[in-house]
Amino acid sequence: MSENFFLADRFEVEQPGLKAVAYRMLRSRTSRREEPLPEHDGSVRLPDPVVTAPARVDPEQEILIADSVGIALMIVLETLSPAERLAFVLHDMFDVPFDDIAPILGRTTISTRQLTSRARRRVQGAAPAADTDVARKRDVVDAFLTASRGGDFEALLAVLDPEVVARSDGGTLVPSILRRGAADVASQAITFARFAADARLALVNGTPGVVSFAGDRPLSVMSFTIRDGRITGLDILTDPDRLTALGLSA
Numbered sequence: 001m002s003e004n005f006f007l008a009d010r011f012e013v014e015q016p017g018l019k020a021v022a023y024r025m026l027r028s029r030t031s032r033r034e035e036p037l038p039e040h041d042g043s044v045r046l047p048d049p050v051v052t053a054p055a056r057v058d059p060e061q062e063i064l065i066a067d068s069v070g071i072a073l074m075i076v077l078e079t080l081s082p083a084e085r086l087a088f089v090l091h092d093m094f095d096v097p098f099d100d101i102a103p104i105l106g107r108t109t110i111s112t113r114q115l116t117s118r119a120r121r122r123v124q125g126a127a128p129a130a131d132t133d134v135a136r137k138r139d140v141v142d143a144f145l146t147a148s149r150g151g152d153f154e155a156l157l158a159v160l161d162p163e164v165v166a167r168s169d170g171g172t173l174v175p176s177i178l179r180r181g182a183a184d185v186a187s188q189a190i191t192f193a194r195f196a197a198d199a200r201l202a203l204v205n206g207t208p209g210v211v212s213f214a215g216d217r218p219l220s221v222m223s224f225t226i227r228d229g230r231i232t233g234l235d236i237l238t239d240p241d242r243l244t245a246l247g248l249s250a
Contacts, residue, residue: 046169088119148193156186171239218248
């Protein structure tokens with residue numbers, strides 16, 4: 001049994017009243033065949049997104065969205081050690097006291113506090129606070145989509161952060177793509193928009209995103225990280241097998 005499962009199972013036994021998202025997060029990498037995003041070797045593996053219509057979210061989808069902490073944060077959490085991840089999620093996201101977390105990890109309270117602080121610094125450094133105003137984020141995504149469709153390079157530069165990072169997961173048959181910088185990302189957005197006959201706004205993990213189609217066939221699901229009114233991260237799923245499994249319809 002992996003250390004992830006060992007810590008998760010101890011948490012379930014020792015905290016029976018908490019059906020923690022932390023437990024599901026630690027198990028999700030196996031149940032959904034998710035792997036971390038190791039940029040150092042050029043491979044990209046994005047978590048499966050939860051896609052819903054912009055104007056409607058049914059109760060089942062609300063549960064799925066609540067179970068997701070967002071693609072950007074999930075990627076950062078995967079870079080933590082299992083102990084760091086569990087301590088950070090339990091304390092910072094679920095307000096579990098350090099005294100209760102320490103026995104689960106087999107550490108002292110002081111050591112657990114230090115472990116959580118270290119994890120918090122790494123998360124904050126890698127995933128700066130994103131905008132939370134949904135209407136504002138929708139405006140930014142709509143501006144990106146309009147500029148891409150119109151081939152307006154300058155308009156794209158205006159909506160992209162200068163240090164924006166775009167990641168594309170094409171699965172086993174299509175090479176992964178990792179691009180940095182507004183100019184490079186803007187050029188690729190314009191190029192890709194020519195192949196998408198239909199691109200529309202959607203909710204991706206509960207936040208405004210874009211789903212693109214060619215006829216009835218889904219081409220991509222795009223999730224955006226937006227800070228101070230500009231796009232700082234763009235995560236694109238283009239894996240045809242996983243897109244089919246999502247059951248998307250134009």
